[in-house]
Amino acid sequence: MTPSVRLPSAIIATAIASVAFFATGFVVVRGLADVKNASDVINVTGSAKRNITSDLAGWTFTVRSSDDSNLQNAYKAFQGAQPAIDAFLRAQAFATSELRREPVNAGPQNYTVIEDVNGENAEVERTRYVVSQTFRVQSGNIAKLQSAVSAATAAFVDASTGGLSIESGDVQYLYTKLSDVRVQLLEEASKDAQRRAQAIAQSAGNSIGAVKNARVGVFQITPRFETSVEDTGSYDTTALEKDVTAVVEIDFVVR
Template structure:
């Protein structure tokens, strides 16, 4: 009786090892291919800038009266300042859509003073009575607002009698078409990024392909010619003339 031939154990082991090696080799090669494909990407940053002139001005001032005695006295002083304030507003001819009078606020206010008692300084809580009203002027006639701020000095000095003071803020300048400007700048920044990527790729004999990833960077609104930027973006309202800058970061596939 003939005994079937048997493969030596060493041969079987070698065959299994070879198959395992081939399988592992295929995974390694595929992995290397993936790494190579992943590395065929160029990362560039593009930017675009436009100069703009603000088309909206906002200015606020507050008439404030205070009395250490009672609220009635504070209100009488507040009312005595109204004629001078109203005359000023009439001379500036702001329309109903440009001028807003906020409601009059009245009530007690606590504050702290330092007094020397028994040779030592101590903080003492005091109460005063305050009446105030804020006026807000918002208009596209920027030159008129600027003229009003200049003219306000004498009017506010006249109104500031007794316990009354007029606190005027700076003019804030805005640009109302900022949403469309943002879209335009993002498009231009993306085109700038593509031009940079092409210049780098062509220097190595390659071509730029499709976009793999895109990230919008900070959006900056700064005073004209200012070079400093903020990591989280900025929105300047103090200057009439501004620069608007958009930044994008894009990964392009390289062919």
């Protein structure tokens, strides 16, 4: 019978400590590996574009009369032009909901002219008296509104001989379903980002996992085929045909 060997307690304690150390070391290394894998992400940008046609147009024009002598004459000229204004508006057949008349404004208006004063050019302040009224039109019938803009100047030609003038603003083109388009574009841009991330990951023998972070960029609403963009986003109102572009930036976990 082989006699038993008793190991000193110090050796046994050392052995136990060594096993514990290696076990702990394994856990730490494994934990570090997990953290590293969790921090491996790929950052991509996705975009989507949609062509839209404006479905609402707005137009503002102001009719005014002026007289250099007194306000009464300016108002008399303005009143005399009312039949021409009313006839023009009736011809355009704007609905009550499409047309808004602002209150009539009347009063003096100072302006400066250059005149010869004692043989030298000098700025001289003059006063004219002005009566004006602004009209605002907003319609979904864009062709009708465009036709009204073209007809406006001609409609007041005769009245202009009596001191009446018209100031026509630019037509503004809007799109009323923009909120729906934005949601759809964000979805399409996110899918575009996912496709790009997957292509990059596959080229390195990996795949992508869950989304870690996502950031939505500004929307760009520009005239059709326009390439310029703004850092804070843009919303064009000058063009009937527009492009809407959405951009998203997404971090995907790499597996």
